[in-house]
Amino acid sequence: MFRGRVSASFGTCGAIPISRPIPIMAKKTAAKKAASKKATEKTILTKSSLDFLERYLNNASPTGFESAGQQLWLDYLKPYIDTHFTDNYGTAVGVINPTAKYKVVIEAHADEISWFVHYITKEGFIYVRRNGGSDHIIAPSKRVNIHTEKGIVKAVFGWPAIHVRNGKTEVTPSLENIFLDCGCTSKEEVEKLGVHVGCVAVFEDEFMVLNGRNFVGRALDNRMGGFMIAEVARLLKENKVKLPFGLYITNSVQEEVGLRGAEMIVERIRPDVAIVTDVTHDTQTPMMNKIQNGDVACGSGPVLSYAPAVHNNVLKHIVRTAEQEKIPFQRMAASRATGTDTDAFAYGAAGVPSALISLPLRYMHTTVEIVQRADVESVIRLIYAAVKGLKAGTDMRYLK
Numbered sequence: 539m540f541r542g543r544v545s546a547s548f549g550t551c552g553a554i555p556i557s558r559p560i561p562i563m564a565k566k567t568a569a570k571k572a573a574s575k576k577a578t579e580k581t582i583l584t585k586s587s588l589d590f591l592e593r594y595l596n597n598a599s600p601t602g603f604e605s606a607g608q609q610l611w612l613d614y615l616k617p618y619i620d621t622h623f624t625d626n627y628g629t630a631v632g633v634i635n636p637t638a639k640y641k642v643v644i645e646a647h648a649d650e651i652s653w654f655v656h657y658i659t660k661e662g663f664i665y666v667r668r669n670g671g672s673d674h675i676i677a678p679s680k681r682v683n684i685h686t687e688k689g690i691v692k693a694v695f696g697w698p699a700i701h702v703r704n705g706k707t708e709v710t711p712s713l714e715n716i717f718l719d720c721g722c723t724s725k726e727e728v729e730k731l732g733v734h735v736g737c738v739a740v741f742e743d744e745f746m747v748l749n750g751r752n753f754v755g756r757a758l759d760n761r762m763g764g765f766m767i768a769e770v771a772r773l774l775k776e777n778k779v780k781l782p783f784g785l786y787i788t789n790s791v792q793e794e795v796g797l798r799g800a801e802m803i804v805e806r807i808r809p810d811v812a813i814v815t816d817v818t819h820d821t822q823t824p825m826m827n828k829i830q831n832g833d834v835a836c837g838s839g840p841v842l843s844y845a846p847a848v849h850n851n852v853l854k855h856i857v858r859t860a861e862q863e864k865i866p867f868q869r870m871a872a873s874r875a876t877g878t879d880t881d882a883f884a885y886g887a888a889g890v891p892s893a894l895i896s897l898p899l900r901y902m903h904t905t906v907e908i909v910q911r912a913d914v915e916s917v918i919r920l921i922y923a924a925v926k927g928l929k930a931g932t933d934m935r936y937l938k
């Protein structure tokens with residue numbers, strides 16, 4: 539979710555044939571553990587989809603440098619689509635029924651927040667700039683990967699020891715004082731590693747599963763979205779659904795710096811309807827303010843936004859779908875903007891009727907973002923059913 543503005547049980551969906559329960563396996567990866575934890579529960583996620591999720595999350599995809607992640611995503615999606623295309627800046631679109639006149643988009647964003655190398659001191663320390671809404675408060679003592687033409691260079695955000703700080707005057711981390719140490723003692727040594735101003739640095743934390751039902755890691759915002767729309771495509775293919783319109787499964791770049799990829803691709807596709815998915819804040823944890831941020835809980839299902847950019851007729855269709863399919867959902871009210879690609883679709887291409895289905899998430903823009911697997915499955919089910927229930931040619935205008 540874009541930081542410029544802050545908006546804030548399994549759905550038993552009879553309509554989707556359920557995959558067989560995952561057999562219990564004693565394998566190492568977090569995804570496999572997740573798959574095996576509750577082997578008796580019905581799930582729409584398969585072993586191969588969870589394997590993809592883990593690879594997709596562990597691959598860095600900083601804003602402006604998303605291509606490797608987009609390739610991973612396209613490779614996973616290809617068996618489930620008729621064709622695909624990409625645009626100049628790397629947004630990737632899988633298409634089902636490319637010749638159909640009526641076009642429906644399901645969309646997520648591919649990029650993650652990161653840091654830019656900004657200034658290298660003569661002693662070899664590196665000061666950074668934000669690439670997206672990266673959080674200076676959590677930076678000290680984090681390990682990062684600096685992406686260079688010579689490959690990954692490891693570094694850490696250093697911080698003076700507690701022993702040498704003065705409790706009365708100590709400062710909090712800010713962009714002015716956080717710095718990277720890559721084990722060098724001069725600017726020349728840093729540069730010899732391949733690091734220069736403009737290289738991107740990404741926290742290195744990887745995917746894990748907490749208590750069997752929570753996915754944890756960096757950049758679940760919004761790689762869960764790319765995963766979920768790809769799963770919708772998989773289910774449509776596996777269940778042999780024939781759509782009467784073109785479906786454009788869209789993974790946009792550069793959301794974290796202001797919805798830029800979506801602004802570009804909406805003009806290219808010019809869809810008739812767009813359903814966007816992103817994450818939103820769970821407000822149940824300490825220090826969250828429900829008066830400011832609403833009452834949203836991980837585990838209580840997809841979150842549907844009310845906002846001027848959200849088209850009421852698309853939203854009504856989604857609400858009705860959730861009720862019919864018995865998928866639990868929550869509501870939230872955005873203010874001027876949703877802070878997601880929904881705004882770019884709504885206000886692009888002369889106005890595209892758009893709606894937002896959000897995945898509740900804890901600790902946004904940290905390296906320990908948390909979502910619940912049940913919510914992930916419910917979002918997939920809801921987008922799937924909402925797409926299936928759309929009719930080609932539907933005129934969404936308020937006044938006719």
Ligand SMILES: [Zn+2]
Nearest residue numbers: 539540759794
């Ligand atoms: Zn974000």
